[in-house]
Amino acid sequence: MKIESIGRLGRAAAGAAFLLLPTLPGFVRAQQSALPVAPASAAPKDDGQWSLAQKNFAATRFSELEEISTKTVKNLQVAFTFSLGIKPHGEEAAPLVVDNTMYVVTAFPNILYALDLTQPGAPMKWAFKPQPPSAAQGVACCDVVTRGSAYWNGKVIINTLDGQTIAVDAKTGKQVWRTPLADINKGESVTMAPLVAKGKVLVGVSGGEFGVRGWVQALDADSGKVVWKAYSTGPDKDVLIGPDFKPFYDSEKGKDLGVSTWPPDAWKIGGGTAWGWFAYDPDLNLVYTGIANPGPWNNEQRPGDNKWTCGIFARDLDSGQARWFYQMNPHDEHDYDGVNEIVLLDLPYKGSMRKVLVHPDRNGYMYMLDRTNGEVLYANTYAPTNSITGVDLKTGRPTINPEKQTKLGQVVRDICPTASGSKDWNPSAYSPRTGLLYVPHENLCMDWESVQANYIAGTPFVGANVVMKPGPGGNRGEFTAWDVSNGKIAWQIKEDLPLWSGALTTAGDVVFYGTMDGWFKAIDAHSGDLLWKFKTASGIIGQPIAYRGPDGHEYVAVLSGVGGWAGAIVPGNLNPHDRTGALGFVGTMGDLKQKTTAGGMLYVFSIPQS
Amino acid sequence: MYSRSRNRELRSICIAVATVLIGACAKGSETSVAQAPPDRPSVQGTPVSGLFPGGGSAPPADPLAAKYLGDPKAIAEGARLFDWYNCAGCHFHGAGGIGPSLADADWIYGGSMDQIYATIYQGRPNGMPSWGGKLSTTEIWEIAAYVRDFANKNAAAAADPVAPLPPVRDDQVRMPEIAANAPTPQQ
Numbered sequence: 001m002k003i004e005s006i007g008r009l010g011r012a013a014a015g016a017a018f019l020l021l022p023t024l025p026g027f028v029r030a031q032q033s034a035l036p037v038a039p040a041s042a043a044p045k046d047d048g049q050w051s052l053a054q055k056n057f058a059a060t061r062f063s064e065l066e067e068i069s070t071k072t073v074k075n076l077q078v079a080f081t082f083s084l085g086i087k088p089h090g091e092e093a094a095p096l097v098v099d100n101t102m103y104v105v106t107a108f109p110n111i112l113y114a115l116d117l118t119q120p121g122a123p124m125k126w127a128f129k130p131q132p133p134s135a136a137q138g139v140a141c142c143d144v145v146t147r148g149s150a151y152w153n154g155k156v157i158i159n160t161l162d163g164q165t166i167a168v169d170a171k172t173g174k175q176v177w178r179t180p181l182a183d184i185n186k187g188e189s190v191t192m193a194p195l196v197a198k199g200k201v202l203v204g205v206s207g208g209e210f211g212v213r214g215w216v217q218a219l220d221a222d223s224g225k226v227v228w229k230a231y232s233t234g235p236d237k238d239v240l241i242g243p244d245f246k247p248f249y250d251s252e253k254g255k256d257l258g259v260s261t262w263p264p265d266a267w268k269i270g271g272g273t274a275w276g277w278f279a280y281d282p283d284l285n286l287v288y289t290g291i292a293n294p295g296p297w298n299n300e301q302r303p304g305d306n307k308w309t310c311g312i313f314a315r316d317l318d319s320g321q322a323r324w325f326y327q328m329n330p331h332d333e334h335d336y337d338g339v340n341e342i343v344l345l346d347l348p349y350k351g352s353m354r355k356v357l358v359h360p361d362r363n364g365y366m367y368m369l370d371r372t373n374g375e376v377l378y379a380n381t382y383a384p385t386n387s388i389t390g391v392d393l394k395t396g397r398p399t400i401n402p403e404k405q406t407k408l409g410q411v412v413r414d415i416c417p418t419a420s421g422s423k424d425w426n427p428s429a430y431s432p433r434t435g436l437l438y439v440p441h442e443n444l445c446m447d448w449e450s451v452q453a454n455y456i457a458g459t460p461f462v463g464a465n466v467v468m469k470p471g472p473g474g475n476r477g478e479f480t481a482w483d484v485s486n487g488k489i490a491w492q493i494k495e496d497l498p499l500w501s502g503a504l505t506t507a508g509d510v511v512f513y514g515t516m517d518g519w520f521k522a523i524d525a526h527s528g529d530l531l532w533k534f535k536t537a538s539g540i541i542g543q544p545i546a547y548r549g550p551d552g553h554e555y556v557a558v559l560s561g562v563g564g565w566a567g568a569i570v571p572g573n574l575n576p577h578d579r580t581g582a583l584g585f586v587g588t589m590g591d592l593k594q595k596t597t598a599g600g601m602l603y604v605f606s607i608p609q610s
Numbered sequence: 611m612y613s614r615s616r617n618r619e620l621r622s623i624c625i626a627v628a629t630v631l632i633g634a635c636a637k638g639s640e641t642s643v644a645q646a647p648p649d650r651p652s653v654q655g656t657p658v659s660g661l662f663p664g665g666g667s668a669p670p671a672d673p674l675a676a677k678y679l680g681d682p683k684a685i686a687e688g689a690r691l692f693d694w695y696n697c698a699g700c701h702f703h704g705a706g707g708i709g710p711s712l713a714d715a716d717w718i719y720g721g722s723m724d725q726i727y728a729t730i731y732q733g734r735p736n737g738m739p740s741w742g743g744k745l746s747t748t749e750i751w752e753i754a755a756y757v758r759d760f761a762n763k764n765a766a767a768a769a770d771p772v773a774p775l776p777p778v779r780d781d782q783v784r785m786p787e788i789a790a791n792a793p794t795p796q797q
Contacts, residue, residue, distance in 0.1 A: 138700070138737025141708060209699075364786075381786040389784065403782075414779045445779065451693075458739060460699025460708070469776035472783050489788040493795050528795025574706040575713045576773035577764070581705020590773030 035435035036347035036484045038062075039355070041282040043344075048548030053094040053148030053193035054427065055545070057280040058344035061429035062505050063546035067554035068607060069508030073522045073532045076605045079555060080122050084600030086111060088571045090563020091600045092425070093148040093193065094502065094543035096156065097557075098170065100550045101125065103156050104602055107563065108137055108144035110160045112168055118550045122604070126173030128166075136162035139184050139458060140191065141209040141583065142565030143572070147276075147425065148193030148543065150201070152221050157201055163190040165203050165219060177224030181205070185458045187212050190275075196221055197280040197287065198317055204274025208292045208337065209583070211461035214272035214309070216289050218320060228320030232272030232291050232308050233258045239308060240320045247324045248374040249396035251305065261304035269455055270302060271295035272309040276339025276425050279357065281371060286314045286323055288344075288357060288371065292337035293329075296453035297419075298463030300408045305330040310338045312359065314374065324374035328361045330397060333406045334387055334448070335419035335464075336362040341427040343437065347485055349377060358484055360428060360439050362421025363388055363398065366482055378487040382480050383422030383443060384472045387415050406464070411449040418446035418468045419584060420498075420565060427543060428482075429503040429511065434525050436490055437482040440499035440513045442566075443471035444588055466584025476588060479503075479513060481528060491528045497592070500566045502543030504556070512556060514540025516567055517595040520558055520603065536560035536603055539567055539596040553606055561600035562592075571598040653742075656728040658719050675723035678751040679758060688756025691749055695741070704764050709738060712757050713764035721761065726754040 038058035046064035055061045068076060082104070084091065089107035096103040102115040102122065109132055114125040137144050140161060149158045155167040155176055163182020168175055181203060182188035187210025195202045201219040205212055214232035219225065230240040235256045247253055254260070259267055273292040280287045291313060294306035311327035329336045343358045349368075357371040364385035368377045379391035387404040391397070404415045423441035430437045446468045453463025470476045477495030482488075501514035509525040516539040522532040539562025549555050563571045568582040569589045579587030657668050678684045692698055700706075704713030715721075719729045730750045733740030741750065 134735040135733075135737060135739075138708065138739060140737075381784060384783040384785050386783045414782070416783050445783075454694060454696060456696055456744075459696040461696075462699055465703075467776065470778045472778065472785070474778045483789060486789070489786055489792065491792045491795055492788065493797060523795065527793050530795070530797045568707060569705075572706055572710065573714075573716065575704055575711040575764075575768040576771065577767050578703045578705035578711075578713060579773070579776065581702040581711070582707035586702075586705045586707075587776060590775055593771040 035432055036345040037432045038344055038430070039281065039283060039346055042280065050094070050097045050545040050547050051151040052195065053150065053543060054195070054277065054341070057197060057282065059277060059279045059341050059427065060343060061427060061503060062431055064507045065546050065548060065554040066507040068506065068510060068546070068556060070510060070524050070531060072607055073508070073510050075607045076522065076532055076534070076556070077608050078534070079604045079606040081604070082113070082115060082122065082602040084559070084561065084602065086600060088561060088563070088598030088600055090143040090145045090567055090571065091542050091559040091561030092145040092564055093559060094545050095557045095559065095602065096149055096151050097545070097547035098151045101170065102557065103149060103151065103170070104559070105146055105149045105158050106600060107146060107561070108132065108161045110146055110158060112149065112156060112158050114170070114173060128168045128173045128175070130158065130160045130164065130166055132160035132162040132164065133184070136184050136189055139187050139189050139207060139210055141206070141460070143563040143568045145191050145564055146193070147191060150194045150196040152196040155221070157194050157196060157221070159190040159192065159194055159203060161189050161191065163188055163205065165194060165201060165224065167221070167224060179219055179224040179226065181217055187458050187461070192275045195278045195280065198282070200227060200317060202278050202287060202289070204278070204289060206273050206275035208271035208273040208295050209460055209462050210458070211269035211295055211455050212271060212273055213268055214274055214291065216274045218317070230315065230320045230322070232274065233262070233267035233270045235259055239322065240315065241322045244316065245322045245324070246373070248326065251330065251395065251397065252307070252325050252327065257305070257307040261307045262302055263304070266302045269295065269461065270306060270309065274339065276337070277341040277427060279342040279344050280317065281344055281355070284372060285317050286371070287317045288342045289313045289315065290339035290342060290359070292339050293332050293335050296461045296463035297335055298408060298450040298453050299331060299333040299406060300450060301453060301463065306332065310336055312338055312342065312369070314371065326369060326374040326376065326396060328365070328367065328398070329363055334415060336421055338362070339425060340423060343428065343430050344371060345430065345484060349485070358437060360423050360441065362417070362423065364417045364422035365391060366487070368484070368487065380487045382439060382482060382489060383441060383478065384416050385422070387417070406448045406450050408450045408452070411447055413447045414445050415448055416445040416471055417442070418444040419466055420444065424500065424565065426500050426541065427502045429505040430484070431505040431509070431525055433507065433509060435483060435485055436525065437484050438503040438505055438511045439480040439482055440501055440503050441478050441480060442498040443473065443475055443478050444468050444498060445471045446584060462583070465580050467579040467587035468584045469588050477515070493523070493528055497595070498566050500541040500564050504544040504546060506546050512544040512558070514542065514544065514558060514560070516541065516562055516592065518560060534605070537601050538562045538599045539570070541567060549606070553609065555604055555606045557602065557604045559600065559602055562596050562598055567592060569593060570596060653728040653731050656724045658725060658728070671722060671724045672727070674751060675727070678755040679723050681755060684752045684755040685759045688752035688754070691753050692756055695745065697753065704760065704768070711768065712761055714761070714768035715765045721758070723754050723758055726757055727751060730754065
């Protein structure tokens with residue numbers, strides 16, 4: 001039987017066999033050969049902790065804990081809560097759990113709390129207040145969020161909104177080192193969760209709507225000293241492109257494309273930030289970095305492919321030297337950042353084992369790339385689209401629909417997906433037990449009018465009036481289970497509001513996600529059937545995690561607190577009657593202020609022990 | 611009610627357009643307020659709080675405030691500058707985004723002309739840039755006049771927290787492929 005033709009039932013049967021005979025090596029191997037698995041080096045055996053926002057280097061967000069299962073999840077109850085104690089903003093971070101301590105980092109002013117899980121009610125051990133300057137809030141395009149922290153070797157590492165990376169002693173809460181990386185007066189900020197790999201902290205800048213010249217930096221995790229810095233635009237030497245750079249497609253080949261694919265000097269303010277997700281393959285020693293949109297949004301101010309924006313770089317972790325780059329959206333005209341999660345998997349594909357990365361792009365296409373060389377294995381839609389009609393696997397380039405290209409002084413209507421994409425930053429989860437990638441995302445379209453953007457350092461550099469609207473069917477959100485091997489949708493759940501929370505899946509075959517009106521939901525990983533839900537105090541845009549508590553039982557944690565780009569209308573008390581507000585998101589969230597209110601809170605759930 | 615505010619809006623657009631035309635014709639004339647001497651008001655004298663310990667009161671507003679308030683040419687010029695200096699990048703066209711809405715009745719740092727002037731000139735701690743070194747006094751007054759006028763026209767509508775969603779269009783959209791045997795999850 002060809003691997004591609006194994007259907008859902010076949011997989012379910014394999015899964016059932018796996019459950020019944022977990023120790024039989026033959027079945028384990030069969031399971032592993034049939035379904036994609038994360039490389040063991042990037043997703044080691046689960047220790048019941050959660051030390052990176054994305055769980056592991058492969059970014060699977062899969063927990064091997066199974067106490068909370070399809071059978072037991074109905075009994076889930078709140079174990080404890082914790083108020084984040086700041087002026088309400090969108091809480092996008094994943095909590096961490098290491099050594100029976102939970103670490104929670106808040107939106108601006110980026111307070112890091114340590115909670116003692118060994119004590120009833122998980123009292124606070126310490127709070128670290130980094131005190132970033134308030135002015136940084138003026139250069140954050142889309143609410144003053146952070147997407148989390150990372151634990152490494154006795155330190156919790158956070159990024160502040162103004163772009164300081166800080167290591168905090170996990171035991172004492174005292175600062176170990178602090179490295180300023182960004183300059184708010186150039187429009188730079190940092191909102192991403194750092195990735196720590198092999199003693200290096202990887203940080204990418206935000207500010208693609210402020211004329212930032214994008215970069216990724218690697219810091220020594222012990223000292224905070226910068227080891228390398230790679231720009232996303234400009235001459236090869238600044239981008240760390242050298243003799244090792246061997247991209248798969250011809251359009252990525254050539255000298256100094258980071259200069260020549262732009263009008264003179266436009267690359268200096270051309271975006272290409274890296275505010276989303278990275279992944280790391282220890283076997284290849286490659287770090288994968290998602291690169292965001294070119295600036296300004298008005299594409300007529302920057303003719304050319306605008307390298308190296310809207311793509312994925314593979315870089316040597318030690319030197320930062322680029323190995324390959326793949327551009328999903330050359331000369332982006334719709335704000336389709338390439339920063340969404342990058343999930344590393346190995347699978348048999350068309351007769352041979354491939355090391356791949358899976359990436360649900362903003363443009364509505366799910367990409368599966370060979371992560372050794374950047375070749376696109378498939379690029380199939382997971383949401384309604386009309387701005388791109390397909391991806392040419394020979395050239396790697398998207399086929400652009402000329403009717404949905406954006407133009408200066410003209411309103412182009414009903415472009416799908418919208419600027420925030422079929423899916424934005426909020427990460428998917430992958431279960432090796434089902435072979436499905438669980439993708440929380442949006443179903444939005446937009447009207448777009450390009451206008452002249454005026455560069456003033458430290459102020460927005462956008463050049464577009466956008467109004468978002470519900471996509472086909474009117475449901476603004478979708479939760480999609482993506483069959484990775486076959487490159488198509490296994491099933492979908494429609495949601496009224498855009499999904500802006502991450503997903504979590506577990507060996508209990510349960511998938512968790514939250515909605516912007518505050519429901520925290522558990523669904524069956526096989527069927528998508530709703531098994532349990534709980535209404536939290538505010539909309540959920542955080543990343544759920546699972547961990548084993550000191551009592552040996554499984555817990556699930558998530559931050560509630562609406563905001564972010566999609567939810568900015570609530571904490572910012574924006575006026576819904578100007579639909580261009582918040583870069584167009586207000587247009588499709590005119591009802592959100594009536595559906596939820598702002599306020600950050602940690603919720604932790606478990607099954608009560610009788 | 612609805613048609614009355616529509617009329618008012620139309621009337622103000624007509625006035626603004628006429629003013630731009632007149633302004634263009636009268637270019638170089640000495641009478642326009644926009645060309646008033648660039649007096650620098652004392653922003654230190656502009657209170658942002660309504661509390662005056664010991665029974666004090668707010669000092670009189672800068673006389674220039676009254677000169678620019680409601681002046682159609684200043685408002686039209688302020689609208690242009692609002693876009694030029696990327697104010698719209700944060701405040702958009704009344705909704706707000708990075709910065710607060712300027713269409714509603716909430717004024718964090720005060721909504722009088724001289725308070726708006728002081729906010730633009732000095733900046734404010736939570737992200738409002740300090741424009742005093744970049745803009746002329748006249749430009750700041752013009753932007754303040756535009757902002758004040760804009761709020762006057764829109765505050766009533768902005769008080770409603772809910773706006774209807776735009777209509778759904780699903781023509782010319784490619785739907786993604788779904789597995790033939792895909793279940794319909796029970797919600």
